[in-house]
Amino acid sequence: MRLEAEFLCSALTIAECPRWKRAEIALAGRSNVGKSSLLNALARRKNLARISKTPGRTRCLNFFTVGDRLALVDLPGYGYAKMARAEAEKIGRLMEQYLRQGHNLKALVLIVDARRGPQQEEFTLARFLQNRLSRVGNDAHLIVVATKCDKLNRAERGPALRRFEKIGAAPIICSATTGEGIDQLRRQILDVVSPHRTDVPSVTGQATTQASDDS
Ligand SMILES: Nc1nc2c(ncn2[C@@H]2O[C@H](COP(=O)(O)OP(=O)(O)OP(=O)(O)O)[C@@H](O)[C@H]2O)c(=O)[nH]1
Ligand SMILES: [Mg+2]
Numbered sequence: 001m002r003l004e005a006e007f008l009c010s011a012l013t014i015a016e017c018p019r020w021k022r023a024e025i026a027l028a029g030r031s032n033v034g035k036s037s038l039l040n041a042l043a044r045r046k047n048l049a050r051i052s053k054t055p056g057r058t059r060c061l062n063f064f065t066v067g068d069r070l071a072l073v074d075l076p077g078y079g080y081a082k083m084a085r086a087e088a089e090k091i092g093r094l095m096e097q098y099l100r101q102g103h104n105l106k107a108l109v110l111i112v113d114a115r116r117g118p119q120q121e122e123f124t125l126a127r128f129l130q131n132r133l134s135r136v137g138n139d140a141h142l143i144v145v146a147t148k149c150d151k152l153n154r155a156e157r158g159p160a161l162r163r164f165e166k167i168g169a170a171p172i173i174c175s176a177t178t179g180e181g182i183d184q185l186r187r188q189i190l191d192v193v194s195p196h197r198t199d200v201p202s203v204t205g206q207a208t209t210q211a212s213d214d215s
Contacts, residue, residue, distance in 0.1 A: 030112075
């Protein structure tokens with residue numbers, strides 16, 4: 001299964017985001033968790049999204065087109081302790097605005113370090129998405145990813161997975177390094193825009209067809 005992505009543009013403000021009818025799937029997660037690496041693994045391209053050893057590298061929304069109906073949005077990472085407060089607040093506001101107003105947001109891929117498990121920020125994001133959905137009744141989905149699983153040994157996997165139970169969606173266990181779980185994630189992402197989708201978990205527990213949130 002192919003997911004051919006092309007970089008389109010970066011947006012530093014919500015006004016700079018593209019206006020189109022494409023379904024958008026956003027990748028969110030803590031700074032340095034591996035969002036850009038997963039995007040590259042999904043697209044099978046090494047340097048599509050910029051990867052860095054320095055946390056806090058992605059500070060804007062990066063839009064990637066996939067075919068003619070889908071776009072992936074690489075969101076800036078949150079929770080980077082060393083980022084200047086004003087910068088962190090600016091990024092937080094941009095993310096919040098995007099998640100509130102992104103009319104075409106069909107799914108949020110919430111990427112969590114498999115060794116760490118979801119924490120306050122992830123629960124907040126999941127709840128935020130749920131609230132948005134219950135208000136507008138659209139069909140956006142939460143896809144939870146436990147990444148960097150190559151850093152877990154066999155014995156650590158069970159306990160690590162149990163830490164995800166509270167978030168309410170079973171995680172896809174992934175590694176951008178070994179490629180584990182990437183096919184499954186790619187399928188779930190493509191299923192969001194496929195008319196035959198069957199297995200994408202919805203945070204509302206039901207699928208409808210219209211995405212619109214103008215709050
Ligand atoms: N072992 C391992 N390392 C990974 C994996 N994914 C990413 N990394 C490493 O983690 C670091 C951060 O990766 P990025 O993809 O830039 O992370 P990001 O979430 O986009 O970071 P920001 O844009 O700064 O928020 C890099 O050094 C990657 O090589 C993985 O699955 N396994
Ligand atoms: Mg990044």
